[in-house]
Amino acid sequence: MLISIVAPCYNEEDVLVRFHEAVQKIAEELLPLGHDMEFVYVDDGSRDRTLTLLKELADLDARVRYVSFSRNFGKESALLAGLRHATGDCAIVMDADLQHPPELIKRMVELRGQGYDQVIAKRTRAGDRFTRTFTARLYYRLINRLVDVELVDGVGDFRLMSRRVVDAVLDLTEYNRFSKGLFAWVGFPSTTFEYENAVREHGRSSWTLRSLLNYGLDGLLSFNNRPLRAAVYLGLGLVLLAGVYTAWIVGSALVNGVTAPGYVTTITAVTALAGVQMTMLGVIGEYIGRIYYEVKRRPHFLVKATNVELTKDLIP
Structure with missing residues (x-):
């Protein structure tokens, strides 16, 4: 089985090499079991040396595929680009800042072997501030009364998806994308396991209060009238x-x-x-x-640089 690691990147120069070394180590451990990996990195218009590092990683590792946007188009566009360029039998979407522990990849692959099309990692809220935990639970309780899909507190983009799930998500060509809802909407047999979120080691999260509010509003309006x-x-x-x-x-x-x-x-x-x-x-x-x-019908993103030949199916 070929596993595609899809990792959106935005100003991740401080941690990108360490992330790649971590997933590379997991790839070596899975190779004797008959699983190979490719690494699909999407540079979402970073202003630091992220693209330079991606080019260096591609020179050192032939399994590295990178796409760099002409500007910052947002994480939803980066996820879409990564899934479009993933060629594996399954794809694992994860952040490149090491907050999604790479060692959980092995557990995802094991559960995939049991027949699940989606293996979803659910983050516990251990260590979060009370106000953040309370508002998150209140938000999910409210939104699940309104939207047409079930959104689970602690469940984000960190998940394994089979090829038919990836293809189903790519068939949804809407411009206003809310991936968490799209992943739930396509369905297919799924399982969830919990993990404790790691602390971000370098830099600051790009999620501000304003962006979180806008994200929550997108979730509310994307799946119901x-x-x-x-x-x-x-x-x-x-x-x-x-x-x-x-x-x-x-x-x-x-x-x-x-x-x-x-x-x-x-x-x-x-x-x-x-x-x-x-x-x-x-x-x-x-x-x-x-x-x-x-x-x-504008494209979701524009590509500035890539080491992947863009076929007609991959052009946004």
Whole structure:
């Protein structure tokens, strides 16, 4: 079995060589069992020496395949590029910063041998701050009530996928990609095991609070139209409340006569309804924006340098 290691890279010059040495060691341990490896690295527009190091690794190891983007297109595009260039019987997606322990590759391959098409590594939250754990659990509890697939807390991109799963994911050509949801959507027999996340040894994560919020919003909007349905229900509810309030005002006027008070109530209602309208317009705008990007059919990424011959099937 040929195993493709797919590793997106962004400014990983401090740890890239160590990562490759680690997965190379695992490859040597699996070789007597009849498994070979190729290493597919995707440089997502790094500003450091990541591309230079990838070229050096390719010169030293013929199994190294690298693709370098013309600019930073994001991790979702890097994952897509890596899977497009992976030729193995299965692909293992993992980060190049050593937070995904390479030694777990052997366990994934073992479970793959039991017939699973997806072997998923689930990170425990041991050592995380309470606030992060609490907000993550709250987010997943909320999102699983809304989206059409099940998203599991602690489950990310670190997984083994069989060739038919990889092909199924590549058949999903949408521009706005949320890989965690796509991996769940394609299905196929899967198994999950837990691991303790390693501490990032060099550099800082590129995930900021803003990017995490945007990522969470992508997950919410990518697999359902329930926010739009919620806007309909909210509008009908407000119409009902307005009708009840109008009836109460008319009844009060008939019984007690017309009175002047109501300024505070009016201002409060106008302000609240304006906020609701802007929120709903924002939700609708998000969906329209996604349609806008889909119909333009721009490529997910542009390649600046690679040591892989781009066939017609691989051109984005």
